[in-house]
Amino acid sequence: MKNKTYKIALLATTVIVFQSCFVAKDYKRPDLKTDHLYRNETTAVDTNSLANVSWEKIFTDPILQSHIKKGLQNNLDIRIAMQNLAAAEATMKQGKAGYFPNFSVATNWTHIKTSKNSQTGSFLRKLDTDQYQISGNLSWEADIWGKIRSNKRAANAAFLQTTAANQAIKTELIANIASTYYQLLAVDEQIKVAEETLINRNKSVETIIQLKKSGNVTEVGVKQTEAQKYATELIIADLKNSVIILENTLSTLLGEPSAQITRSTFESQKLQPAITLGVPAQLLRNRPDVIAAEYNLISNFELTNVAKSSFYPSFTVTATGGLQSITLKEWFSANSIFANIVSGLTQPIFNQRQLKTKYEIAKANQEKAYLQFEQSLLRAGKEVSDALAQYNNETNKINIRKKQAEALTKAASFSDELLTYGLANYLEVLTSKNDALNAKLNLVDNKFQQYKAIIQLYKALGGGWQ
DSSP states (O other): OHHHHHHHHEEEEHHHHHHHHHHOOOOOOOOOOOOOOOSSSOOOOOOBGGGGGGHHHHHOOOHHHHHHHHHHHOOOHHHHHHHHHHHHHHHHHHHHHGGSSSEEEEEEEEEEEOOSSSSSSSGGGOEEEEEEEEEEEEEOOOOOSSSHHHHHHHHHHHHHHHEEEHOOOOOOOOHHHHHHHHHHHHHHHHHHHHHHHHHHHHHHHHHHHHHHHTTOOOOOHHHHHHHHHHHHHHHHHHHHHHHHHHHHHHHHHTSSSSSOOOOOOOOGGGOOOOOOOEEEEGGGOOOOHHHHHHHHHHHHHHHHHHHHHSSEEEEEEEEEEEEEEGGGTTSSEEEEEEEEEEEEEEOOSSTTTTTHHHHHHHHHHHHHHHHHHHHHHHHHHHHHHHHHHHHHHHHHHHHHHHHHHHHHHHHHHHHHHHTTTTSOOOHHHHHHHHHHHHHHHHHHHHHHHHHHHHHHHHHHHTTTTO
């Protein structure tokens, strides 16, 4: 008994000595500089962020809201992401089960026929032997160095990374649906402007034909005016084709076959939320791709712990027991019981450099994951700065474009009157009318670009998935 106690104490002391050499490290977030991620003259201090607003409060059009809800339910990218999430969850559950022992049950029948001419067979009366066995095998490894714990943490981080990636897909989908919807409304508005212009073009053709009859213009003026009308018809045809393409795109985002899309009007939209950026550090908890990048770093950090722990000895306990008999009728008797238990430390010595290679690869992957984490944060800051600059630019351009469109519309109206009295030539009239049409179409596009910039800013700040 004293001998057994001594052996156990010696084994425990050996384990403690080895354990003092290595303990799995705990993850700590790297010190990343976030103060100047946004391109602002002063550092942001207001913690209010557009990202904290629900998408239903950003996109208030009830029809658009119904499209977004349908997309979140039916979109194939979302559904694929959900399957990735289910697979990651299964892996996470396996990681949690690392502390449990392995246990298996086996049963077998063995028939041995020994040669009569063999050394053994010459002494046996019975050359044919049967053996029946049922056994259970149990093995368990003690988590001395934190290898199992690190594996569990790595699996959990991988699951959370997949969850964040799923949230990133959700944010991207909401932004794409909203952007395509507003672009569709903008094209509808441009068609409306072009069709109103076409009515005026038809009247202009009638007017210039009368002026030709009175000798004020030539046939060239008539044909140029007709060509201007045809150019407007071509613009309308292209815009109507764009409507079909946009409807097909939006249908795909909604997870449906291509079809007409129910929608409201462009002029009824009021997408003007309060533009608040919050502090750049909030990107670490708002941006799904940044969150996913950090969980990827955590996972690789824990896998480095696992690789390092492989250099140290493993303490395992293996037990086998069951029933074994050469006759079937005595298989379940007490005399058929057998059992054995083995425990010990296994220290790797030479293994063709496999452990060192795995550790070096794990370290390289950890460093790569850190750089990707830092890169995702820089990219997030750039996207916020880009979207904010685009929003400010389009807002300023809208005010100027309104004045331009109003001035050119008046100029086109005045040129018609001047042409009637012979105070302007038809080329001046055509130019002023073309400029007026382009200004009106561009004004609609500027408004859409402003909406698109708001959507991109909302997405860049990490909104949409909460």
